[in-house]
């Protein structure tokens with residue numbers, strides 16, 4: 691398996707966000723991490739990345755516990771929900787900076803062409819539109835060749851053409867046997883991309899399974915209504 695999580699707890703002050711998450715993420719699948727706003731999706735992702743330190747529990751990535759050993763991070767490509775890069779640097783400078791930091795082979799040229807970013811390479815980040823910034827972030831995420839890819843709200847601000855490109859890119863990575871975790875509130879995107887659904891509610895994994903199982907369990911006619919039904923009624927999976 692790629693990731694194993696046991697009894698993971700995270701509090702922010704008195705706020706219990708994750709209340710005992712047990713989860714196995716298998717290689718070669720696309721997992722959607724779903725749940726209402728504030729349910730802890732980003733907290734779970736950041737725990738896997740070592741950016742949030744759990745209060746209790748164990749996380750192992752690629753068969754190694756992540757505690758006190760940060761080298762595993764080189765095996766993960768991460769697209770954050772909100773990327774905070776210095777506004778005054780140019781797109782090509784940012785790409786070079788990230789390449790230098792990672793010091794791994796990268797394939798940014800093809801991705802720049804795929805998302806039509808050539809005209810923006812000499813522009814400062816602060817002058818870009820939201821969607822163009824997101825395309826730059828996608829290039830930064832996909833230009834390395836890591837076995838695990840984590841995408842937090844990857845579709846934000848993308849136009850239809852860029853969305854099609856992103857979907858092709860994700861499928862291509864999956865076909866190479868990579869493991870991909872995605873959070874998104876766009877149910878059509880999730881339905882098209884994910885083969886496993888994880889639904890977080892009140893600090894626990896409330897549902898885990900594929901879309902067929904979700905429809906069967908909720909008795910709803912389609913995916914969007916099934917997810918909505920999990921929030922309001924439903925029973926533990």
Ligand SMILES: Nc1ncnc2c1ncn2[C@@H]1O[C@H](COP(=O)(O)OP(=O)(O)OP(=O)(O)O)[C@@H](O)[C@H]1O
Pocket residue numbers: 702707725726727728729730731732733734
């Ligand atoms: N650093 C922090 N300090 C205090 N509280 C935090 C911190 N990070 C997250 N939280 C709280 O933890 C809860 C879960 O946040 P998180 O961002 O994980 O939710 P989410 O499921 O990703 O939400 P969304 O769908 O809105 O992106 C929220 O109530 C949030 O306010």
